[in-house]
Amino acid sequence: xxxxxxxxxxxxxxxxxxxxxxxxxxxxxxxxxxxxxxxxxxxxxxxxxxxxxxxxxxxxxxxxxxxxxxxxxxxxxxxxxxxxxxxxxxxxxxxxxxxxxxxxxxxxxxxxxxxxxxxxxxxxxxxxxxxxxxxxxxxxxxxxxxxxxxx
Amino acid sequence: xxxxxxxxxxxxxxxxxxxxxxxxxxxxxxxxxxxxxxxxxxxxxxxxxxxxxxxxxxxxxxxxxxxxxxxxxxxxxxxxxxxxxxxxxxxxxxxxxxxxxxxxxxxxxxxxxxxxxxxxxxxxxxxxxxxxxxxxxxxxxxxxxxxxxxxxxxxxxxxxxxxxxxxxxxxxxxxxxxxxxxxxxxxxxxxxxxxxxxxxxxxxxxxxxxxxxxxxxxxxxxxxxxxxxxxxxxxxxxxxxxxxxxxxxx
Numbered sequence: 001x002x003x004x005x006x007x008x009x010x011x012x013x014x015x016x017x018x019x020x021x022x023x024x025x026x027x028x029x030x031x032x033x034x035x036x037x038x039x040x041x042x043x044x045x046x047x048x049x050x051x052x053x054x055x056x057x058x059x060x061x062x063x064x065x066x067x068x069x070x071x072x073x074x075x076x077x078x079x080x081x082x083x084x085x086x087x088x089x090x091x092x093x094x095x096x097x098x099x100x101x102x103x104x105x106x107x108x109x110x111x112x113x114x115x116x117x118x119x120x121x122x123x124x125x126x127x128x129x130x131x132x133x134x135x136x137x138x139x140x141x142x143x144x145x146x147x148x149x150x151x
Numbered sequence: 152x153x154x155x156x157x158x159x160x161x162x163x164x165x166x167x168x169x170x171x172x173x174x175x176x177x178x179x180x181x182x183x184x185x186x187x188x189x190x191x192x193x194x195x196x197x198x199x200x201x202x203x204x205x206x207x208x209x210x211x212x213x214x215x216x217x218x219x220x221x222x223x224x225x226x227x228x229x230x231x232x233x234x235x236x237x238x239x240x241x242x243x244x245x246x247x248x249x250x251x252x253x254x255x256x257x258x259x260x261x262x263x264x265x266x267x268x269x270x271x272x273x274x275x276x277x278x279x280x281x282x283x284x285x286x287x288x289x290x291x292x293x294x295x296x297x298x299x300x301x302x303x304x305x306x307x308x309x310x311x312x313x314x315x316x317x318x319x320x321x322x323x324x325x326x327x328x329x330x331x332x333x334x335x336x337x338x339x340x341x342x343x344x345x346x347x348x349x350x351x352x353x354x355x356x357x358x359x360x361x362x363x364x365x366x367x368x369x370x371x372x373x374x375x376x377x378x379x380x381x382x383x384x385x386x387x388x389x390x391x392x393x394x395x396x397x398x399x400x401x
Contacts, residue, residue: 014159014201017192036152037189038256050229050258056188057259058181060159061205105255112254126338127253 001062003028004072010063019043021059022069030070030100034129041128044101044108045069051108070100073107082148083107083141092141094132102128106142110149116142154191157198161206165289165318168204173291173314175200180316182224183260185252186268204316215240219284219323224316228257228265243325243349247278250331253339266302267317269309269361272341274331276303277362281347281354284322288315303361326350330398333357334390336381343382344390346370348398355395358387370395 001008003026011021019036022028022045034040036055043054046068054067073081080088083106093099102125109116109124116124121142130138160175162168172178178200181187190196204210204224211225213234220241222231231237231248238245244262251257251265251274265275266286279286279299286302288295288311295315302309311317326349333345333356344357353367358376366372376387 015154015156015191017153017188020153036192038185038252041253041255044255047258051255052259053185053255055192056184056256058154058159058184058188058201058203060161061184061203108255108258123338124254127255 001059001065001067003067004069010060014058014060016059017055018045018057018059018062018067019054021062022054022067025059028069028071032097032100034097034101039129040098040101041105042098042101044104044128046104046107049108049111051105068104070103073103081107082151083110083145086141086145086148087138090137090141090144092133092138093130098128098130098132102130102138106145109142110146114149115146152192154188155194155197157191157201159201159203161203163206163208165207165210165316168202168207168316169289169291169314171200171202172316175202178202178313180204180267182264182267183227185256185260186264186270210318213237217321219282219321220244221319221321222262223319224261224263226262228260228262229254231262232257241282241322241325243282243329243331243347244275244278244322246329247274247331247347250274250333250342250345256339263317263320266320267309267311269303269307270341271306271360271362272343272345272357274333274342274345274347274356277345277347277354277356278331279320279322280362280364281349281352282323282325283349283352284320286317286321287319288312289318290315300364306360332394332397334394344376344387344394346391346394346398353395353398355391358391365391365395367395367399 022031032042034042038056045054179198181203212223330348333342335342342357347354356362371388371391378384
């Protein structure tokens with residue numbers, strides 16, 4: 001599988017979840033693990049460009065596919081990805097635990113709807129849980145990300 | 152959390168998958184994994200073998216046949232949601248699939264997987280039942296067509312035999328008017344109760360061990376829904392009446 005552009009062999013143990021593989025075998029700890037049954041959205045990564053739950057995939061299933069994690073959105077020292085920049089500007093995070101999952105879901109949302117309506121924003125982030133922000137700043141961040149993505 | 156140990160198989164063809172299912176004891180088919188992998192993570196399911204069908208090429212088609220839409224085993228819910236063909240021929244399915252979990256889940260989850268999983272609170276089994284659709288079950292013994300009315304046998308139980316793979320679901324064209332309405336605690340949650348209308352036919356979900364057909368004039372008749380922390384049996388019966396009235400208001 002390719003993870004953030006680099007080729008990696010799939011783990012030998014088929015029961016290794018993709019989320020655990022990313023964190024424990026590849027050291028990509030930006031992908032967070034919350035509920036491990038697909039509800040919280042923290043572990044969301046892009047599989048061939050579309051957001052998926054990495055806790056609901058076996059790592060072996062990613063073989064032959066492209067996986068993008070939060071680390072793959074912007075290189076160290078490079079300008080932030082527009083979605084990251086928007087979360088920064090709009091205070092779309094407090095503790096930050098849910099943030100990588102939100103950011104990856106929003107990257108997927110803007111891929112599907114470059115100019116999302118308020119309803120599409122709500123629908124697009126409804127699969128991610130945040131216990132700090134109350135969501136209002138995250139909604140603003142999504143709209144801001146759509147603006148930044150067009151520049 | 153991690154799944155219990157299992158032997159992993161990734162067949163490259165439907166024939167190979169069927170031959171594995173015929174020869175293996177205690178095998179589960181893994182398609183989208185959005186229901187099976189949580190069950191593995193919680194260790195509520197401990198199959199000895201996992202047959203992952205995701206490597207099978209050409210099993211993700213959505214196409215028109217016999218005046219309806221056929222959806223193959225690997226067609227993702229998101230692809231069905233975005234399909235112009237489904238929107239044109241079977242808009243009830245387009246509407247229903249948008250109520251299944253969240254887009255990120257639908258990017259992996261499959262329509263056929265929802266049918267085979269047969270959760271009593273899920274939308275697509277009730278839609279198949281309301282429309283009078285069918286599924287094709289394939290095994291080394293051949294193909295078997297199962298009507299929706301026969302497919303759903305109990306809570307997460309279907310008429311599929313252990314050696315059969317649900318290769319395709321067929322949804323008849325949506326008659327008009329149609330509607331799907333449900334009540335859930337949060338957007339994307341499983342429904343506390345739901346109603347599907349296909350012209351004069353009504354199917355209910357979340358209120359019995361399987362989706363059930365009901366009389367639109369007296370939809371709660373004979374129902375004995377279970378109660379849980381989220382809804383009492385009485386509240387579910389109330390929802391059935393309210394949702395049916397909404398579905399038939401159009």
